Amino acid sequence: MNGSAYCHMCGQQTQPQAVMCVSCGASLTRASTSGASSNRIAAGVCGIIFNCLGIHKFILGYTNAGLIMLLGSILTCGIAALPFSIIGIVEGIIYLTKSDEEFVATYVRNRKEWF
């Protein structure tokens, strides 16, 4: 995400976490989370469907966590695939049940890699 944000209505610079423009009162939530929102659905669905392959981690940009799941499942001949599938499904459900704002705050700003 961009370090600084600008109001789409009046062009004033706003705080990246602001939900409302202090200058004109326009709602900023929709503009700032629309991209992350589509990622949230895609990552959640991939977490549930592909679970142990870690595809949902790659979608969120967590390359290391994705590789751990992908390679861990393959290199252990499927031994680690069972716990990783459970993790993937649980994470997918968590992504889908979060609101866009929560999702952005947790996974886009804080870069929380697991759960």
Ligand SMILES: [Zn+2]
């Ligand atoms: Zn404004």
